[in-house]
Amino acid sequence: MRDFQFPGRSPVRATEAVAATSHPLATLAAIDMLRSGGNAMDAAVCAAAVQGVVEPQSTGIGGDCFVLYSPGGQGNVLAFNGSGRAPARATVGWYLEKGFDRIPLQGPHAVTVPGAVDAWSRLLEDHGRKGVAEALAPAIHYAENGYVVHDRVAFDWAEPETDLSADEHAARIFLPGGRAPKAGDVHRQPELAATLRIIAKHGRSGFYEGAVADDMVSRLNELGGLHTAEDFAATRGDYVAPVSTSYGGHEIHQMPPNNQGLTALLMLNLLSGFELGGLDPNGAERLHLEIEAGRLAYRDRDRYVGDQDHVPVPLKQLLSGAYADRLRAEIDRDRAMTHLPRVELPGSDTVYISIVDRDRNAVSFINSTYYSFGSGVVGPKTGIVLQNRGSSFRLDPAHPNAIAPGKRPMHTIMPGMATKNGRVVMPFGVMGGGYQPFGHVHLLTNMIDFGMDPQQALDAPRVFYNDDTVEAERGVPTDATEGLRRRGHRIAEPHHPLGGGQVVLIDWEKGTLTGASDPRKDGLALGY
Incomplete structure (x- = not known):
């Protein structure tokens, strides 16, 4: 409460x-x-x-x-x-x-x-x-x-x-x-x-x-x-098969490529190997693990994601437990990785x-x-x-996201759905261009690992790794940003709030619905 x-x-x-x-x-x-x-x-x-x-x-x-x-x-x-x-x-x-x-x-x-x-x-x-x-x-x-x-x-x-x-x-x-x-x-x-x-x-x-x-x-x-x-x-348009992974007893569903939803699933697979629930939800260690998992997942997004009608995307390999184990070994809990390519992730406006x-x-x-x-x-x-x-689109003909006639570009906007035991727990989403996989993961881990209600999970302060800098909203505690600096991260305040999201949570046993809307936007949830 x-x-x-x-x-x-x-x-x-x-x-x-x-x-x-x-x-x-x-x-x-x-x-x-x-x-x-x-x-x-x-x-x-x-x-x-x-x-x-x-x-x-x-x-x-x-x-x-x-x-x-x-x-x-x-x-x-x-x-x-x-x-x-x-x-x-x-x-x-x-x-x-x-x-x-x-x-x-x-x-x-x-x-x-x-x-x-x-x-x-x-x-x-x-x-x-x-x-x-x-x-x-x-x-x-x-x-x-x-x-x-x-x-x-x-x-x-x-x-x-x-x-x-x-x-x-x-x-x-x-x-x-x-x-x-x-x-x-x-x-x-x-x-x-x-x-x-x-x-x-x-x-x-x-x-x-x-x-x-x-x-x-x-x-x-x-x-x-x-x-x-x-x-x-x-x-x-087309009906397609979602891509999914398990996290904290839930199945998390995303759109398949040409959508970047796979990126959030990669992040969740990496974070599933850490006991996040025992950490401070706004502390440096939790945020550092989220940042490093994101950097690895975005690297693979930019390597592999394209329109599957035009290029093969190795979904089974990327979402396997063995692959997550291999990537997770690259994460140092005490130091930021230095071997990853630079990633620039532009924001966008979305609803x-x-x-x-x-x-x-x-x-x-x-x-x-x-x-x-x-x-x-x-x-x-x-x-x-x-x-x-x-x-x-890219203009490198060898890249999976190279422009071509009738081809769809790699797409940032990604709706999410969480299910448990064959029933929907919540439709959810966090908008904001390249930030969206980070936003989905931050929201989900806030709720699943830290027990936040939907509004608390959306209200919580956010960070985002972009262009070799960790953008930290003003709500991130000073001791957390200092802890990130000690781990080798460069910190800056973002020009805009990071993303904006909505959630409706279903409680099947009580027969109730709980809705929330992000304070970073003008909106609200209503029910009856």
């Missing part, structure tokens, strides 16, 4: 249903959908659509999504890969011939075909009770009539002002009056509202064919992009949604346009912000 004399909030506890998102309007829309007869999947798509309006820097219909879903909370966990692909004309050779040494972070070449709308449509058709029109109705309302800009959204919105000003259509929509909106301002997106109405009427074809697709393709081509109408029309309904359908849902306002390219007539997931 938390100390009520300190700032903070309690987890949300309910019996019927709980929804947790990073924005109050999205959580409310999800609850309204549930109370009107929709299920967890209807509520998740509805919330994601709202966030695509009210958190435009983080997500939208110009991005991708991944979903883990358990009907009734029992049996197999279903996984859906809603990430888009490179244009059919995109080859390593083309970019090298044009003088590129990397895929740019912004502009048309950073854009992969968005997969979110296809995923939403398919998931609603297969698992929802309501249709696309009902799911999009609240988002249309906010885009058309306006919404109040929340504080974390305003904080994020201010940073990319220069990038937004470089695209006349982005500037017109997202820099009204020549500046980013401030907290408390009302913002409207009428072009996006009209686009959402077309999708509500025509479903996925309203996005991937016709006037909406033409607007995106023509703008990309105008800027030099390789995209075609055929690339958009051919977009289809994550966790929902469990009265029938215990459990959904773990993540949606993103990657960097703040994605590629910076905006459809002039549609108001769609296009993602920059293509910037993750």
